[in-house]
Amino acid sequence: MAKLNHTKYAILGLLTTDCRTGYQMKRLIDTSLNHFWKISYGQIYPTLKQLVEDGLANVQETTQDGKPDKKEYFLTEKGEDELLKWLESPLDQIPVPKNEVLLKLFFSRHQDNTKTIHYLRSYHEILEKRLNTYLAIEQVIRTHSLHKADAQYWLFTLDYGKRIVKAEIEWCEETISELKKED
């Protein structure tokens, strides 16, 4: 049964930025907002169609010089209202994300601690890279995009990402330390 469809609102929101095509939306999400969202083409194009059918967006085909033709989507007033209604809607439950690392860790009494430690070291490396990515993105925003309307809110989301990754890194270090004691 259909619960709230986040894809629809994500795309409505994206239409308030300067993304106009499905391809641009996918790129923006993948390169700049992937610390808190992800989307697939399998969601984008059917949802754009549905938004047009529902009168929340309209579409205009554009011929480009030196590039393939494209379909540009624009929010309608009705679409804007729908977005605002969603923004105002109260917070429901927040699902806890599934975490493969913790799933494995929970069952890892079945293997040697040295393997588990090695695994957590890999995780630690991934997290450090991720933190560096977030710091780099933050730098780029502060240097080039602070004037943009979204900048402040974008930084809020990055701050969230940074804090979570830092907590994950600390947890990693602590857990590795505890596992070492048990050998």
Add this chain to the structure above:
Amino acid sequence: MAKLNHTKYAILGLLTTDCRTGYQMKRLIDTSLNHFWKISYGQIYPTLKQLVEDGLANVQETTQDGKPDKKEYFLTEKGEDELLKWLESPLDQIPVPKNEVLLKLFFSRHQDNTKTIHYLRSYHEILEKRLNTYLAIEQVIRTHSLHKADAQYWLFTLDYGKRIVKAEIEWCEETISELKKED
């Protein structure tokens, strides 16, 4: 296209605990492991069937006094090997979870900051409740289950949950504070 199927390994892992039925597995996940995993009946029963077909588990129907009949599943040696292989497999990419709160926050320049602040206060409340839940679970583990083979690893996962929630709470407080400055 089929990527690694976590459900299968989650269920193989659960069969190393004293869960024997689909219903018990769902209950264990929902009550004790929901800080890092979730599963639906829609996954459990078809996957149990598949494990039996693949020779990774076997099933035995049991009549119970005063309760409905049940199907009990047991790991085979082949299933145990498969679980160990999975535990030893190297860490691939870790997806960043989707986060509805950050999605809304990113677009919330379109609404009054007072609404956003109110929304983040709701989030704050949910997080504080969640932290209390984790602390309570930890207490129960330390008091009643420390002897269990899984206890230490379970506490590791809870420690992760606690640290993440604490980071989220701090982020909330900081972000609310920044938003207040802008009014």
Add this chain to the structure above:
DNA sequence: TTGATATATATCATCTTGATATAAATAATA
């Protein structure tokens, strides 16, 4: 006696995923 709850198995409409397909363009390389 009735309704709620616990224990138990199971299905399905809807949504998501990410691989894949196709195509028109430019850019890089041999």
Add this chain to the structure above:
DNA sequence: TATTATTTATATCAAGATGATATATATCAA
């Protein structure tokens, strides 16, 4: 100059996930 790689762009689909729903047998509470 031709070929290959990359960019820009739209689109689909098999496989998996979800969580509501259904059904059934039991005990417990009102």
